[in-house]
Amino acid sequence: MVIAVNDLMQLHRPASTPPTSHPVVMEAVGLSVSYGAFRAVRDVDLAIRRREITALIGPSGCGKSTVLRCFNRMNDLVESARVEGRLTYHGIDVYGPDADAGEVRRRIGMVFQKPNPFPKSIYENVAFGARVNGRRSKAELDELVERSLRGAALWDEVKHRLRASALSLSGGQQQRLCIARAIAIEPEVLLMDEPCSALDPVATAYIEDLMHDIKERYAIVVVTHNMQQAARVSDRTAFFTTEVADHGDRRTGVLVEFGRTADVFSKPADERTERYITGRFG
Amino acid sequence: MTAPVSLVGTVGIGRRIRDAAFRGLLYAAVGVALGTLLVLLVDTVNQGRPKIGMDLYRNFPSARPARAGIQSAIYGSLWVVGLTAVMSLPLGVGTAVYLEEYARRDRWYTRLIELNIQNLAAVPSIVYGILGLAFIARGPLGWGPTIRTASLTLTLVVLPTVIISSREALRAVPPSLRQGAVALGATTWQTVWRQVLPGAAPGISTGSILAVSRALGESAPLLLLGGLAFISFNPPAGPAALESPYTVLPIQVFQYATDARQEFHVIAAATIVVLLAMLLLLNGAAIAIRNRYQRKW
Amino acid sequence: MAPAATTPVVTLRPTGAVRRRQRVEQVVKAGLLGTASVSVLTTVLIVFSLLQPTVEFFREVSVGAFFGGTDWAPNFQPASFGVWPIVGGTLVVTGIAVLVAVPCGLGVAFYLSEYARPRVRRVLKPVLELLAGIPTVVFGFFALTFVNPKLVDRFWPIGDVSTFSALGAGLVMGVMIVPIMTSLSEDAMSAVPESLRQAGVALGATRREVSTKVVFPAALSGIVAATVLAVSRAIGETMIALLAAGNRPNLSANPGEDMQTMTAYIGSTALGDIATQTIQYKTIFAVGALLFAVTFVLNIASARVVRRFRQAYE
Numbered sequence: 001m002v003i004a005v006n007d008l009m010q011l012h013r014p015a016s017t018p019p020t021s022h023p024v025v026m027e028a029v030g031l032s033v034s035y036g037a038f039r040a041v042r043d044v045d046l047a048i049r050r051r052e053i054t055a056l057i058g059p060s061g062c063g064k065s066t067v068l069r070c071f072n073r074m075n076d077l078v079e080s081a082r083v084e085g086r087l088t089y090h091g092i093d094v095y096g097p098d099a100d101a102g103e104v105r106r107r108i109g110m111v112f113q114k115p116n117p118f119p120k121s122i123y124e125n126v127a128f129g130a131r132v133n134g135r136r137s138k139a140e141l142d143e144l145v146e147r148s149l150r151g152a153a154l155w156d157e158v159k160h161r162l163r164a165s166a167l168s169l170s171g172g173q174q175q176r177l178c179i180a181r182a183i184a185i186e187p188e189v190l191l192m193d194e195p196c197s198a199l200d201p202v203a204t205a206y207i208e209d210l211m212h213d214i215k216e217r218y219a220i221v222v223v224t225h226n227m228q229q230a231a232r233v234s235d236r237t238a239f240f241t242t243e244v245a246d247h248g249d250r251r252t253g254v255l256v257e258f259g260r261t262a263d264v265f266s267k268p269a270d271e272r273t274e275r276y277i278t279g280r281f282g
Numbered sequence: 283m284t285a286p287v288s289l290v291g292t293v294g295i296g297r298r299i300r301d302a303a304f305r306g307l308l309y310a311a312v313g314v315a316l317g318t319l320l321v322l323l324v325d326t327v328n329q330g331r332p333k334i335g336m337d338l339y340r341n342f343p344s345a346r347p348a349r350a351g352i353q354s355a356i357y358g359s360l361w362v363v364g365l366t367a368v369m370s371l372p373l374g375v376g377t378a379v380y381l382e383e384y385a386r387r388d389r390w391y392t393r394l395i396e397l398n399i400q401n402l403a404a405v406p407s408i409v410y411g412i413l414g415l416a417f418i419a420r421g422p423l424g425w426g427p428t429i430r431t432a433s434l435t436l437t438l439v440v441l442p443t444v445i446i447s448s449r450e451a452l453r454a455v456p457p458s459l460r461q462g463a464v465a466l467g468a469t470t471w472q473t474v475w476r477q478v479l480p481g482a483a484p485g486i487s488t489g490s491i492l493a494v495s496r497a498l499g500e501s502a503p504l505l506l507l508g509g510l511a512f513i514s515f516n517p518p519a520g521p522a523a524l525e526s527p528y529t530v531l532p533i534q535v536f537q538y539a540t541d542a543r544q545e546f547h548v549i550a551a552a553t554i555v556v557l558l559a560m561l562l563l564l565n566g567a568a569i570a571i572r573n574r575y576q577r578k579w
Numbered sequence: 580m581a582p583a584a585t586t587p588v589v590t591l592r593p594t595g596a597v598r599r600r601q602r603v604e605q606v607v608k609a610g611l612l613g614t615a616s617v618s619v620l621t622t623v624l625i626v627f628s629l630l631q632p633t634v635e636f637f638r639e640v641s642v643g644a645f646f647g648g649t650d651w652a653p654n655f656q657p658a659s660f661g662v663w664p665i666v667g668g669t670l671v672v673t674g675i676a677v678l679v680a681v682p683c684g685l686g687v688a689f690y691l692s693e694y695a696r697p698r699v700r701r702v703l704k705p706v707l708e709l710l711a712g713i714p715t716v717v718f719g720f721f722a723l724t725f726v727n728p729k730l731v732d733r734f735w736p737i738g739d740v741s742t743f744s745a746l747g748a749g750l751v752m753g754v755m756i757v758p759i760m761t762s763l764s765e766d767a768m769s770a771v772p773e774s775l776r777q778a779g780v781a782l783g784a785t786r787r788e789v790s791t792k793v794v795f796p797a798a799l800s801g802i803v804a805a806t807v808l809a810v811s812r813a814i815g816e817t818m819i820a821l822l823a824a825g826n827r828p829n830l831s832a833n834p835g836e837d838m839q840t841m842t843a844y845i846g847s848t849a850l851g852d853i854a855t856q857t858i859q860y861k862t863i864f865a866v867g868a869l870l871f872a873v874t875f876v877l878n879i880a881s882a883r884v885v886r887r888f889r890q891a892y893e
Binding site for chain 2: 089090091092094098099100103104107
């Protein structure tokens with residue numbers, strides 16, 4: 001099957017790209033990440049905007065997930081990880097002295113590649129963030145759980161069995177539960193790391209619709225290896241690739257191109273982007 | 283218009299205190315375990331210091347502290363542990379090979395054997411002593427308080443551990459190795475004998491040495507099997523030793539420790555030092571084998 | 580032999596050599612099954628060795644007098660066979676041991692699984708193995724000559740402390756069990772998928788909150804199984820109790836006192852060379868049967884919990 005780039009663009013929803021740019025929430029300037037002596041990705045400049053979906057695409061090993069995991073300091077968990085350059089949230093350095101990792105993660109939620117609900121009830125999964133981030137009354141929690149589950153388009157399916165184990169849900173439902181759990185902490189930014197890669201096409205369509213519905217309220221950054229998905233859901237696209245690292249044997253990720261999705265897919269400025277997009281589909 | 287944004291941690295100091303307190307508790311738990319180990323070792327060596335020396339080896343157990351030693355206990359331990367190893371190794375490895383390479387998982391008797399081993403591993407060792415008393419020392423076998431009674435009983439004590447660790451070693455051999463041999467027309471036993479066992483040998487040795495070292499320190503079942511006596515002679519060399527009365531190091535520790543006279547506590551502590559040294563030697567050998575031959579598949 | 584045909588006959592039937600190998604195969608398999616049956620035989624022998632003298636024991640002593648009585652004096656005249664004093668001693672020593680081993684073992688497990696850097700872990704784990712490898716008689720000696728006189732005697736506030744105390748024996752037994760508790764709990768904790776920890780962290784949870792609110796509940800059944808096994812181990816431990824807890828049947832709730840456990844009763848009674856047909860000899864088996872039954876139930880319960888917990892992640 002051959003899909004021309006123009007066909008690909010028809011998948012895109014032009015209405016979702018507004019004429020004016022929304023305000024920037026997060027900004028990376030010259031961001032580099034190393035694991036020990038190995039440099040995973042270098043010199044990334046990105047701006048994440050409110051009410052937009054930003055897609056990070058590129059071949060595997062290009063560092064797109066690594067960059068995503070910088071945004072909420074998940075790389076802190078990796079002993080050898082080192083972050084250089086500047087990453088700001090409303091102008092505040094995310095890695096600076098004024099930033100607490102827990103607070104960063106409370107404002108910047110994350111959804112993972114594989115659905116990873118806690119082996120607890122549906123209710124407790126959604127309430128978890130609120131519970132660790134400060135006590136709330138039962139009524140507040142109930143309200144929060146309902147609002148979050150509605151926000152993740154899961155409420156109608158689970159409202160009668162909130163006390164059932166989250167593991168009893170289907171894969172797609174589990175992923176929506178994880179989205180509900182992430183938005184329950186009321187973040188401003190939502191990071192999604194290949195959120196559909198473990199799901200079937202029907203569940204994927206559900207999640208994509210959901211992303212489209214909730215982007216009015218969040219700045220969403222999504223890593224995907226699925227070109228059509230990037231074209232379908234995102235407003236801006238950052239294309240990463242790898243190049244031979246300083247030492248030679250391992251490859252470092254670099255940001256090649258970052259722009260409006262329509263532009264990146266229809267008239268890429270860099271030939272590496274063009275080769276990747278057409279190579280995948282042509 | 284918009285509220286000023288900040289990433290300073292907003293969730294109170296209470297949470298930070300709880301985090302630190304939890305970490306403190308974990309350190310305390312580690313401290314209790316390591317601290318006890320340290321105090322135990324230092325205190326025992328200190329108590330036993332005056333008696334650690336060649337006289338301890340030269341003399342035999344005695345009711346008179348000045349002349350009390352542990353020579354027969356050292357040889358008794360070597361005999362008992364050696365025989366235990368000789369018996370438990372083939373039985374344990376054989377069972378492990380059967381369960382890993384031959385047994386069909388879906389058969390009820392396979393499940394029975396597995397459950398049974400799991401349970402035996404947790405049966406108190408003194409219960410094995412009761413078994414030994416009823417069936418081996420007295421009863422059908424009627425071997426009396428001899429080295430072979432002690433060895434056979436301890437074989438049953440350590441057998442579950444040998445089986446469990448040997449199974450783990452066999453499981454670490456990748457299936458591709460077996461498939462390769464079977465594809466060349468080898469029978470199951472040829473595959474096991476030529477490919478699987480050589481591959482699992484380091485793991486089996488390490489696990490078995492550790493299991494057998496448990497027999498060196500075990501004393502509860504031997505209390506019921508006549509291990510407690512002043513034995514003032516070494517087991518004879520050769521097969522006659524099997525029918526010889528015996529004492530072993532841990533039993534000697536017990537005997538000296540239960541004497542109210544302080545001098546005997548010194549001898550008990552010195553005996554512990556000898557016992558721990560022998561254990562360390564065994565464990566060191568096990569670790570050396572693990573490090574020397576361990577391979578990543 | 581048939582004369583050579585122009586085309587070789589193809590057959591998949593076994594040749595002579597193959598048939599020989601198959602015979603070897605049969606013999607080997609039977610031999611291995613034989614070794615495997617030794618462990619089954621062991622259980623059968625344990626049950627049989629306990630059963631017959633126990634039945635004989637209960638012909639002379641009523642079940643009610645055994646389980647209902649609070650005076651344990653099998654070697655006195657008149658003899659009395661109320662088992663509660665040594666059951667009570669076992670419960671007190673076990674209770675103390677578990678109170679030490681469970682929090683301490685869990686703490687070490689949390690530290691190893693959630694906090695320690697790999698390098699610290701590589702050092703700490705062999706040291707814990709060392710602790711696990713120390714013979715119980717050594718722990719008993721330590722309890723008798725260090726913990727009892729230097730800690731319990733000095734700091735226990737209630738009543739007079741003699742050479743022996745349930746407290747000293749229990750404390751040391753607790754430390755002895757820590758490695759078991761730790762290794763089983765840590766196994767359960769490391770079976771918790773990394774993705775759950777990441778989910779917790781991404782929601783703003785601290786390391787403590789991830790440990791207590793994500794890892795702990797997810798590993799709970801494994802931890803429960805570890806605890807049950809720790810209880811079973813404490814109940815069955817002989818040498819520490821025999822050396823440090825004392826040998827006086829004593830139904831008391833004051834752990835500073837000396838008490839006899841079931842295991843210590845068996846151990847101390849068997850020391851003397853008692854005649855086979857006496858009631859004293861049979862008490863060893865009756866108490867042994869009770870001990871075996873209790874630990875058997877606990878082991879089965881623990882195995883059950885473990886199996887359920889394995890299924891949760893499959």
